[in-house]
Amino acid sequence: MGQSNNNLKSNYRKSREKDLENQFLEFISPYHVSTNPFELESASADLTSLPAYHYKFKKKYLASYVIRPANMNELSLAIKKCRDLNIPVTIRAAGTSCFSSATPSMGGVIIDIRRVNKVHEINQEKMTVKVGSGISWLNLIEKLSDYGLEPKTFPTSFKTSCVGGFIATPGKAGIGVLKYGTMESTIISVDLVKPDGTVIKVSRDSDQEISLNDLVGTYGIFGAIGNVELSITTLKTSLEIIGYGFNSIEQAINFYLLIKEDLPNKPLFLSISERNFEKYSHIAFPKEEWIVWAVYYDKPELTSKSISDVKNQASKLNCVEIEGTYLKEKWRDISDAEVSIGSSTRNLIFQEYWISDKRLKKFMEIYVKKVKNYKFPTASYAISGEKGWTRVKIFGLTDIDRTIEFFAVKAFLHDLTVQAFNQEDRLYTIGIVNTFYLLKYKSEEVKKWKNLKDKLDPKHLFNSYRLTKARMKFWRVSLLFNMAKLLYKIFKIKRSK
């Protein structure tokens, strides 16, 4: 009886989905309605993992369709169709955000937003641009540069990642953030397709059920960001890079904070990088344990003044200036560094922490201390976020075949996550995989999101299992990782770093 009920349900789902395919084909060309298994597989995964990797966090990890609407009209029609048939939807841009952020949690339809990518208007008087949110940052940068303009803020993954993806993930750390402000501060308005398919304009001063603040960093749970109007800036004429090597994390952080807080002109990009991170992306790398480097981008007089201010401060410290050619290479390859580290291991595991500058030293010192308990290779780097905040990324390199070590790496990153929340900080990227931490540590925020989610998407079919609901429980994960640490100790797992 149970079996035949299941068959009935599955047949009903199949017929509903077939129905949906026909309905999509009424307004999207067949080439952009895909059921190709390879495409479904790759669109249901992300940079670090196969679709099935985090299966316990999801009900169904493979989508049945990938569709690619070309404009607001197609986008809203597609979303409305899915809502009418109760089909789960996942919005996906370039898929670079990891943590299963842009992958399905209940199967259904993936809406690949990258064809919603038109540049609608460049207004040189108001210094604004209106674009489809699926445009990649690189394409936007190139388009604006024809007019002597550029975006204010974008992620270091700009070669592939899209405008909407940076809005829906926090958009609080990256290129330009320290100088111009977060992604949110550059948004003038968003045309949002709500989970029922209706379209509303959300702007800074609009007074409706959804605010801009609700849309930023909420992983698309309140709808698809269609068109976006952003404030932009002018191209500058002088770019210079400066960096210093330090042998202690304390000295490195002091210098980083001095550049960030005390010097009058803010760099376009500012980062601290561990030697272990450098060695995965460069053949020859500096010998100091930590590098602090800054990119200044202004008019020539201002850039040189900033560089001489930094040099002046560094001359009072025990540090070594990093060769200019090395720094140029780092800046040229800024998009690739994280990807390079991925090629050095079979399973790259990482976590991104959002740490207040006041507590950065404490957090990094704990990392340095904890690492000593393990034999697997680790690496870290940090990039400046908005004023007062830093995104710290910590990697553990392992291989799923080394089961005990694999879980020990996860346990190590989990302990640092608990540390971050306990010291009033948090994780940077949440996606599907980190939502259970929010349920445990940020219940008030979760409640607020859930109230709005219940109103807009009562069945939680749109970008589900992000921020408001998780299948994985904190206690289960903690138990698993504590066991992993114990086994790691008992079996004295060996490894040459």
Ligand SMILES: Cc1cc2nc3c(=O)[nH]c(=O)nc-3n(C[C@H](O)[C@H](O)[C@H](O)COP(=O)(O)OP(=O)(O)OC[C@H]3O[C@@H](n4cnc5c(N)ncnc54)[C@H](O)[C@@H]3O)c2cc1C
């Ligand atoms: C090498 C590398 C460097 C990176 N550097 C940075 C960095 O400097 N700063 C930083 O913050 N992150 C960084 N990231 C993480 C990631 O690239 C960013 O979060 C990026 O903005 C994600 O964009 P995406 O187009 O890939 O979005 P996706 O990964 O496709 O989507 C991210 C989330 O946004 C949702 N979403 C996407 N588009 C829309 C839309 N139009 N409407 C509604 N929801 C939507 C998705 O459902 C998903 O939940 C980096 C990643 C890599 C691999």
